[in-house]
Amino acid sequence: MSGILETKDLTINFGGHTAVDHVSLSIKEKELKSIIGPNGAGKTTVFNLISGQLKPSAGQVYFKGKEIEKLPPHKRTKLGIGRSFQITNVFPNLSVLENVRLAVQSKENIMYNMIRHFKYFSRLEDEAMGFLEKVQLDKKADHPAASLAHGEKRKLEIAILLALDSEVLLLDEPTAGMSLEEVPDIIELIKEIRDERDRTIILIEHKMELVLNLSDSIAVLFHGKLLADGDPEDIMKNEQVQSAYLGGDIADA
Amino acid sequence: MELHLTLIFNGIATGMLIFLLAAGLSLIFGLMSVLNFAHGALFMFGAYAGTYVYILLGGWAGGWSIFYFGLGLLAAAVIGIILGFIVERTTIRQVYGDHLRQILVTTGVMLVVMELVRVFWGSNVIQVGRPQVLDGRTEMMNVLFGHYRLFIIAFGVIVLVGMLIMLKKSKIGLVVRAGVENKEMVQALGINVRRVFTFVFIFGTTLACIGGFLWGPYQGQINPNMGMDLMLIAFIVVAIGGMGSVGGSAVAAILVGLSEAYMAYFFPPGALAVNMLIMAVVLLVKPTGLLGATR
Numbered sequence: 001m002s003g004i005l006e007t008k009d010l011t012i013n014f015g016g017h018t019a020v021d022h023v024s025l026s027i028k029e030k031e032l033k034s035i036i037g038p039n040g041a042g043k044t045t046v047f048n049l050i051s052g053q054l055k056p057s058a059g060q061v062y063f064k065g066k067e068i069e070k071l072p073p074h075k076r077t078k079l080g081i082g083r084s085f086q087i088t089n090v091f092p093n094l095s096v097l098e099n100v101r102l103a104v105q106s107k108e109n110i111m112y113n114m115i116r117h118f119k120y121f122s123r124l125e126d127e128a129m130g131f132l133e134k135v136q137l138d139k140k141a142d143h144p145a146a147s148l149a150h151g152e153k154r155k156l157e158i159a160i161l162l163a164l165d166s167e168v169l170l171l172d173e174p175t176a177g178m179s180l181e182e183v184p185d186i187i188e189l190i191k192e193i194r195d196e197r198d199r200t201i202i203l204i205e206h207k208m209e210l211v212l213n214l215s216d217s218i219a220v221l222f223h224g225k226l227l228a229d230g231d232p233e234d235i236m237k238n239e240q241v242q243s244a245y246l247g248g249d250i251a252d253a
Numbered sequence: 254m255e256l257h258l259t260l261i262f263n264g265i266a267t268g269m270l271i272f273l274l275a276a277g278l279s280l281i282f283g284l285m286s287v288l289n290f291a292h293g294a295l296f297m298f299g300a301y302a303g304t305y306v307y308i309l310l311g312g313w314a315g316g317w318s319i320f321y322f323g324l325g326l327l328a329a330a331v332i333g334i335i336l337g338f339i340v341e342r343t344t345i346r347q348v349y350g351d352h353l354r355q356i357l358v359t360t361g362v363m364l365v366v367m368e369l370v371r372v373f374w375g376s377n378v379i380q381v382g383r384p385q386v387l388d389g390r391t392e393m394m395n396v397l398f399g400h401y402r403l404f405i406i407a408f409g410v411i412v413l414v415g416m417l418i419m420l421k422k423s424k425i426g427l428v429v430r431a432g433v434e435n436k437e438m439v440q441a442l443g444i445n446v447r448r449v450f451t452f453v454f455i456f457g458t459t460l461a462c463i464g465g466f467l468w469g470p471y472q473g474q475i476n477p478n479m480g481m482d483l484m485l486i487a488f489i490v491v492a493i494g495g496m497g498s499v500g501g502s503a504v505a506a507i508l509v510g511l512s513e514a515y516m517a518y519f520f521p522p523g524a525l526a527v528n529m530l531i532m533a534v535v536l537l538v539k540p541t542g543l544l545g546a547t548r
Binding site for chain 2: 051073074077078083089091092093094098101102103105106107121124160164
């Protein structure tokens with residue numbers, strides 16, 4: 001086992017349909033790996049298997065050499081695997097700051113010490129504020145999350161993931177549904193997190209051109225199978241990828 | 254004018270007691286999505302257990318003493334904690350996410366608890382007096398303000414403010430508010446929602462038991478039907494106020510308390526009908542309730 005996160009022959013069937021078919025991936029520590037593929041290739045399903053929303057029909061998921069495919073999602077989060085969802089997932093009626101504070105709390109595992117010194121509480125808020133500054137949402141800390149623009153919500157999601165202090169970040173199409181002007185901002189943010197090199201990032205993306213410059217390595221899924229896995233140049237040159245992914249789905253790419 | 258002041262005063266006091274019952278129900282409903290039909294029976298059990306301590310000890314000491322009233326209140330709270338823990342662990346926990354089974358199972362718990370009340374304390378009405386210190390009245394602007402009612406209002410306000418501060422400022426309060434919005438995501442953040450469920454269920458049951466105990470001296474009696482009577486009103490309050498909203502429960506409880514007070518004076522048989530009407534109107538205008546979270 002060389003990677004921080006590995007899957008071995010990961011497979012899941014829904015009825016007769018095999019959505020993910022013997023996928024073996026290895027993600028190195030501190031790298032940014034992108035998983036790309038056309039719609040329905042099984043990208044999000046792979047994420048669900050890694051984060052625990054789904055249990056595999058066969059195959060294993062290893063985190064730091066330990067088998068984790070049977071653990072419930074909250075335990076995997078505690079181990080250090082944090083994920084974002086394709087559909088934006090923030091608490092709309094909580095304030096922006098509270099959204100992040102919840103994650104800070106969870107990481108510190110102190111929920112049950114309800115009576116604690118007040119200074120301790122304000123330290124939680126300060127810490128949450130720090131993450132908001134990182135994603136440039138500090139000025140909106142007191143707004144309800146529902147009032148944020150779509151791109152800002154995705155930033156808030158990333159702040160929540162950062163606050164969880166996850167060693168591995170699973171980002172499911174962070175640019176999905178964004179307006180064109182919002183996309184460079186979020187890409188820039190992901191670049192910054194990558195350049196700090198203290199986290200492993202796995203990124204699902206539909207649009208190949210977004211990840212070419214961003215990724216250390218790219219895995220291509222097609223009809224649930226792993227088609228190719230390598231550094232961006234190899235993937236670019238790979239003929240199978242070109243015909244299956246780029247050629248077969250050119251309208252979307 | 255005096256009449257209206259009296260009715261408003263009485264209505265707020267009644268509303269505060271209903272609030273104690275409904276607040277727990279609303280949180281359990283909003284956070285855990287559990288339809289708890291046993292809530293009224295637990296309320297009644299708290300009333301009997303607390304009153305037992307109040308009367309038994311007070312009887313020896315001769316008279317309705319505030320000290321034994323306090324002990325009764327404490328006993329009701331302790332019973333609430335114990336009952337809440339047992340019921341959540343043994344039954345509610347098995348049926349999360351399954352409304353039909355929740356209705357069946359909590360109805361079962363309701364029947365068992367109601368029968369236990371009859372086994373322990375019999376089916377007769379038990380007369381309950383107010384503690385002497387709180388039995389008086391003060392006249393102001395030609396209106397008589399009963400001291401026990403003032404006490405109830407003060408108690409309710411303290412509980413309400415305490416709960417609001419806790420929800421707003423404490424760590425577990427934030428988890429509860431987030432959980433009302435989206436349980437799955439709270440779990441995705443690495444928080445064990447089940448433990449918060451247990452806590453909230455115990456908290457709600459304890460509030461109900463305390464409310465039940467305070468109800469006795471308020472009405473002058475407790476009886477084995479009180480749980481059922483108030484259960485329906487509590488559900489109406491939860492629907493009006495919005496599931497999972499403590500502030501909404503308080504507003505709705507006072508609204509219902511006022512309507513009860515006015516109807517009891519002008520046209521007693523219509524009390525329930527008017528409450529239903531308020532609920533229907535609120536739900537038509539805002540289906541999530543007055544202060545319910547919009548999803």
